[in-house]
Amino acid sequence: MINLGAAPFLNMRPLIYPLEKGLVEHSFNIMYFDPFLLSGNLSEGVIDVAPIPSVEFLRTDDYCILPDISISSFGKVDSVILKARKEITKITSVSVDSRSKSSTALLRIVLELFLGLTPEYVKRSPGNGFLEEVDAGMLIGNAGLGSRHLCRDNSLLTYDLGELWTEETALPFVYALMATRKGDGATAEGCRCLVSTRDKGVGLIREIADIESRKLGLSREQCETYLQHRIKYDLDDAKVEGLTRYRDLLFVLGEIEKKNEMDFHAALS
Numbered sequence: 001m002i003n004l005g006a007a008p009f010l011n012m013r014p015l016i017y018p019l020e021k022g023l024v025e026h027s028f029n030i031m032y033f034d035p036f037l038l039s040g041n042l043s044e045g046v047i048d049v050a051p052i053p054s055v056e057f058l059r060t061d062d063y064c065i066l067p068d069i070s071i072s073s074f075g076k077v078d079s080v081i082l083k084a085r086k087e088i089t090k091i092t093s094v095s096v097d098s099r100s101k102s103s104t105a106l107l108r109i110v111l112e113l114f115l116g117l118t119p120e121y122v123k124r125s126p127g128n129g130f131l132e133e134v135d136a137g138m139l140i141g142n143a144g145l146g147s148r149h150l151c152r153d154n155s156l157l158t159y160d161l162g163e164l165w166t167e168e169t170a171l172p173f174v175y176a177l178m179a180t181r182k183g184d185g186a187t188a189e190g191c192r193c194l195v196s197t198r199d200k201g202v203g204l205i206r207e208i209a210d211i212e213s214r215k216l217g218l219s220r221e222q223c224e225t226y227l228q229h230r231i232k233y234d235l236d237d238a239k240v241e242g243l244t245r246y247r248d249l250l251f252v253l254g255e256i257e258k259k260n261e262m263d264f265h266a267a268l269s
Contacts (some may be wrong), residue, residue: 002190004028005042005050007035009141010216010223011071011079011175011231012051013208014201015194024197027190035141035176036099042179048187049194051176053102058247061260063179066188068195070235071176072242077162078230079144080175082107084136084157091119095130095137098123102175103140103161109249110164131156142216149222162230171242172232198233 018024039056041047080103111117126143139147165173209223250256
């Protein structure tokens with residue numbers, strides 16, 4: 001049995017739903033965690049494979065990427081959102097979702113490197129008080145989607161970090177990568193079905209959107225647009241180039257100590 005880590009976010013559902021429903025033959029035990037816990041649990045052997053935040057993959061050379069799978073966007077993403085009381089160029093303090101790793105690093109790149117700002121960052125859990133005494137707040141995942149579609153405060157400006165990244169770089173942004181520990185060949189062999197699982201899940205987006213919209217309080221159309229047109233699940237050359245650019249900018253910020261090579265699992269490449 002292979003322990004597969006997953007996060008309870010809408011963007012993960014096409015990668016997991018076919019496994020849950022037994023639509024693909026597999027040997028996975030699916031274990032759910034907040035995304036910021038996935039890389040630690042993978043490193044410690046609690047799970048064997050997981051879509052870890054891309055920044056965590058880039059911080060160490062302990063992991064291999066499984067080919068052809070990512071959670072990415074090109075342009076608007078809708079679920080990594082900055083809500084601001086003032087124009088983005090005037091922001092001096094930002095509340096960030098304490099669960100976020102890749103997106104918080106992306107926010108630093110946008111504000112500090114693209115715009116030349118030096119804001120204060122305050123880590124908080126989403127909910128009441130998230131925007132207290134700060135100029136802006138970044139929300140991710142289901143909370144970000146809710147902020148994008150359900151927020152009724154017209155005094156707040158909305159910035160989409162996926163869109164800001166692509167406007168500056170003309171590249172996709174990769175939020176998470178399916179990874180295993182280096183040297184874990186047996187797990188990699190057992191993960192061959194994950195690409196076909198992804199393909200089947202993408203084919204079931206309308207069904208997934210219908211189910212998840214009722215849980216999230218969003219419309220089916222909003223969920224379907226997100227899964228079909230915002231999130232990308234492959235890892236083509238453009239996304240690898242976007243990941244490489246992200247790595248280089250993380251190095252400039254001091255978020256990573258060195259520019260590790262992108263190691264794809266040799267058994268599956």
